[in-house]
Amino acid sequence: MSPRRVTLADVAKAAGVSRTTASLVLSGRGRELRISQDVEQRVLRAADELRYRPNIVSVGLRxxxxxxxxxxxxxxxxxxxxxxxxxxxxxxxxxxxxxxxxxxxxxxxxxxxxxxxxxxxxxxxxxxxxxxxxxxxxxxxxxxxxxxxxxxxxxxxxxxxPAVLPDEVEAGRTAARALLEAGHRDGVYLIGAGPGMRDVPPESVAAVERLVGIREAFGDAGVAVAGGRTCADWQPEYGLAATRELLRTARPRALICFNDRIAMGAYQALDDVGLKVPDDVSVVSFDDHPIASWIRPKLTTVALPxxxxxxxxxxxxxxxxxxxxxxxxxxxxxxxxPMPLCSRESIAPPPAAAPAG
Amino acid sequence: MSPRRVTLADVAKAAGVSRTTASLVLSGRGRELRISQDVEQRVLRAADELRYRPNIVSVGLRxxxxxxxxxxxxxxxxxxxxxxxxxxxxxxxxxxxxxxxxxxxxxxxxxxxxxxxxxxxxxxxxxxxxxxxxxxxxxxxxxxxxxxxxxxxxxxxxxxxPAVLPDEVEAGRTAARALLEAGHRDGVYLIGAGPGMRDVPPESVAAVERLVGIREAFGDAGVAVAGGRTCADWQPEYGLAATRELLRTARPRALICFNDRIAMGAYQALDDVGLKVPDDVSVVSFDDHPIASWIRPKLTTVALPxxxxxxxxxxxxxxxxxxxxxxxxxxxxxxxxPMPLCSRESIAPPPAAAPAG
DNA sequence: ATCGTGCGCTAATCCGATTTAGCAAAGGAC
DNA sequence: GTCCTTTGCTAAATCGGATTAGCGCACGAT
The missing domain is CATH 3.40.50.2300 (Response regulator)
Structure with missing residues (x-):
């Protein structure tokens, strides 16, 4: 079927030189090993005309x-x-x-x-x-x-x-700061993990590190997290259940969801009781999953890069x-x-704290 | 660092035979080329003990x-x-x-x-x-x-x-039949393409073929599609817009959305005007995107396999x-x-057609 | 003329397998 | 005893390059 591949030997023959010379020229070691300009040109031209490409399998073996x-x-x-x-x-x-x-x-x-x-x-x-x-x-x-x-x-x-990882701790701080900067100081709840450092799903590095960052940022601002709910699995249905549960006893002003799918569940729970995002409750999340920009209002989230x-x-x-x-x-x-913040539409100043801007 | 890889030569030496023999045995051609049982066993054992694995790069070259x-x-x-x-x-x-x-x-x-x-x-x-x-x-x-x-x-x-493709035409029939079997005969609208064969996004094979299947199934059942809306892009926002537009002039009983993201937008539009899925409007869609099982009620959809x-x-x-x-x-x-139907919660019989079961 | 020295290029080997061709020894026929 | 087979194995070539060692030639010095 296909014509046989062009090999170094073909190039060498076309240029009228040995395979060694052709190899030397093509690997750029021609100068170093004193190949004449003339020969170098001949080889280069032949390789070009024949569309020579070295067989990587062969190179690999050698x-x-x-x-x-x-x-x-x-x-x-x-x-x-x-x-x-x-x-x-x-x-x-x-x-x-x-x-x-x-x-x-x-x-x-x-x-x-x-x-x-x-x-x-x-x-x-x-x-x-x-x-x-x-x-x-x-x-x-x-x-x-x-x-x-x-x-x-x-x-x-x-x-x-070596290891390459997202900077989850800083992401936690980023999420927290997004709320703090909007003026939130009360009624901030976590969905998915927390509020204590022991309230995290097993094996989840992200949960631990995000929580560390969140707690640190709030701590630095002298703000206390109002509470939190863990989720057995970070899926929408668990986010929904956890948020529902939370809403039975508390009236949150802001939610930090540990990922976007949880946030999606939280949206549903808030909607069920007639709470509007972000006017009644601000929501910030992590991951920047595609749904973050599909759900309404679009979700502000700290992206996994x-x-x-x-x-x-x-x-x-x-x-x-x-x-x-x-x-x-x-x-x-x-x-x-670094995990960048994707600012969208799910954060607003808390109702009480919206004075003259 | 790592000890040099074991080669065929190592195996041959360990077994006290030539590389040829070792190769023959290991490639299963020992019998054919009359290698004795004894030698065969020696080679096999040596290969096993040395954990010999052929170098695929070398094999590739040869x-x-x-x-x-x-x-x-x-x-x-x-x-x-x-x-x-x-x-x-x-x-x-x-x-x-x-x-x-x-x-x-x-x-x-x-x-x-x-x-x-x-x-x-x-x-x-x-x-x-x-x-x-x-x-x-x-x-x-x-x-x-x-x-x-x-x-x-x-x-x-x-x-x-040769080409491998999803059976989109049959998928169109499947979606249509899902509605027909639930009893829908009136007020069925398409979102994303149709109702005419020319109302399809350019380049989209899926749109054309799904539409063919849908029209065929309804045609066979003697049912007419009530109408359709095209979408510039099959994204939630366009599905939302198209459905909104539709709702201004029509009161659909069922929607066939050309994909799940469009369906997500349709859900939002229906929700906006207080229509419930599936009691007021049934929805069926294509792709089985993950969101299909995240949105509520869970979306019945014909899966892309x-x-x-x-x-x-x-x-x-x-x-x-x-x-x-x-x-x-x-x-x-x-x-x-084949594209299988994922039956979930978004299809119900039309309100009028829900007699004794 | 002889030797040494660069210069410009090539022969030969190697990488790790597969595969062809063929060799040495044993056995059988005559 | 000679010749032919068969048996059981191996030497050598091959794949397509990279690389080392070195060959032949021209030139200058002596």
Whole structure:
């Protein structure tokens, strides 16, 4: 079918030189090894005319580098949430002429082992180990064969692997400040976790860190959080239930929902009792899920910077690949990516506190 | 750092045989080439003890097959909608010991060219060309170098490439029947396209085919669609606007929304005028987007079978890879994947037609 | 003329497998 | 004893590049 691929030998023949010379010229080492201008031009022209492209498989075999990185996740690739993470990784890789292998473990460590093996069999130059939601993971042992980076995950035990994570603590502060700046000082309730540091779902790094940031910002402002409700799962129905429960005993002025889906449930609960967002109750949330701009009024939320996380992970991976992989270097660095506030329509000054502007 | 990988030569040495023999045994051709039981056992044991795994890069160079397929899309991978398509493809590939390269073109044909090149440079065994939403695409010429399949896309010009698509026409019938079976015969309106065959957004294969199915099912039942509204974009806000507009002049009994986001907007419009779903107005939709089960009442919708689409595409690709790539074989086959109805809470019998059950 | 020295290029090896062709030893026929 | 088979295994070539070592030539110095 397709005409055979053009190889270095073809180029060499067309230029009337040896494969060695052609290789030297094309790898830019012609000068260094004293190839004449004339020959250099001939080779370059031949390569161009024949549309020569080096076979990366061959290069991979000889040099050990395949210009390929593996992106292994529990279920990120196919999570509707974090596709942007892949996108960021994809583009960062593309910028450097690298391709991405994608693999999913679904949390199954046997699958993970197999997947990492398959990637090593294909001589990937590096690995990104990603998690759909921020959490601590057990770093598989086979990892150390190639440079690797944790994405949206922290190692259970100390490892030399660097990690890239959203700056959740600062996000917590950001959310809190958004309310404080609107003038809220009373009746601020949390939905999804809190108010105490122990009221968090297990395994959720995000919950803990967001809560830390929230408490810190309010603390600094001398404001006390009025209360909070945990949710078994951060889904709309649980947000709805938690908010309903809250409304039975309290009259909130503002809600900090721990994610947008919870906020969606909260909207429904508020609507049920005739409370208007943001006039009666302000709502701020986290993630910037697409629904945040679909529900009305549009939700003000602190965005998870998926795209940047993906990019950053690959960037860090490349410096890791570049590094001399000499001795054990202790603890991997943790990179925090800022979470920007998406100001929309769900925050207003509290009714009582709306004097002359 | 990591101990050097175990190679075939290591196994051969450990078993006290030549690399040839080791290769023969491990590739299962030992019997055929008269290798003795004794030697066979020695090789097998050595390979096992050393945990030998063939280097796929090397195999790729020698045999030309890399057990890798490329998944090229406009923006599927990172679309929150169609991640399941990747998942299906990933799992189908994994079942056969294949890995997936992911690439996005973002509709840029130059990027596409580069990406396909990069994949060929890595000797992929086959390609999936996917589109985020069903549409016709211009098939790049470089494609013919390897087996390929179109996913969620139809070729602009006839090609020998097979295509895998959701069965949208049948989905249209399914949606229509869901209403008919609930007893709806009057006041059925379409939101997003229709009622005429010319009232469809450009480029949207889904719109046309869904409309065909809807009209057919109603036609067969002797029922006339009461009317329809097109939407410039199938987003909630346009669904909201279109439904509002409709409500100004009509009193619908049932709505067929062309996707779930439109339905979300329709819900809002109905809510605004105090109409209850499904008691006053039944709603049925397409896609089974996550919000379909988040909004209240939960939306009955005809699901886009993303996961199955991805699986099917890879399955078809494998038969394509298996085929003798001999002569030009005319037109590629079109595979349609069924779209199942997700019955939830948004359909009820029309008020007048709710007699004794 | 002889030797040394750059210059400009190439032969040969390697990466880790697969695959073809063929060799040495044992067994059988005559 | 010779020749032919069959058996059981291996040497060598190959895939497409990168890389090391070194060859042949021209030129200048002696």
């Amino acid at each position: 040099t050990g580098t395949t210009r390929t990185i593996g992106f292994v996740s529990d279920t990120v690739a196919t999570s509707r949430l974090a596709g942007d993470m892949i996108k960021g990784a994809l583009e960062a890789a593309r910028d450097r002429g690298f391709m991405l292998f994608i693999g999913e473990t679904e949390g199954d460590s046997e699958l993970e082992r197999l997947l990492l093996q398959a990637m090593h069999d294909r001589q990937v130059d590096g690995l990104v180990l990603a998690s759909m939601f921020t959490r601590t993971i057990k770093v598989p042992e086979d990892i150390t064969n190639a440079p690797a980076v944790l994405l949206n995950a922290l190692p259970e035990q100390p490892t030399p692997l 998926y795209y940047e996380l993906g990019r950053k992970a690959v960037d860090v991976l490349f410096t890791e690949i570049g590094r001399d992989h000499a001795g054990p270097d202790g603890q991997g660095e943790v990179h925090r990516v | 045999t030309g097959t890399t057990r890798t397929i490329g998944f090229v899309s406009d923006t599927v991978a990172t679309s929150r909608l169609a991640g399941d398509m990747i998942k299906g493809a990933l799992e189908a590939a994994r079942d056969r010991g294949f890995m997936l390269f992911i690439g996005e073109t973002e509709g840029d044909s130059e990027l596409e060219r580069l990406l396909l090149q990069a994949m060929h440079d890595r000797q992929v065994d086959g390609l999936v060309l996917a589109s985020m939403f069903t549409r016709t695409i211009k098939v790049p010429e470089d494609i013919t170098n390897a087996p390929a399949v179109l996913l969620n896309a139809l070729p602009e010009q006839p090609t020998p490439l 993303y996961y199955e689409l991805g699986r099917k595409a890879v399955d078809v690709l494998f038969t394509e890879i298996g085929r003798d790539h001999a002569g030009p074989d005319g037109q590629g086959e079109v595979h349609r994947v």
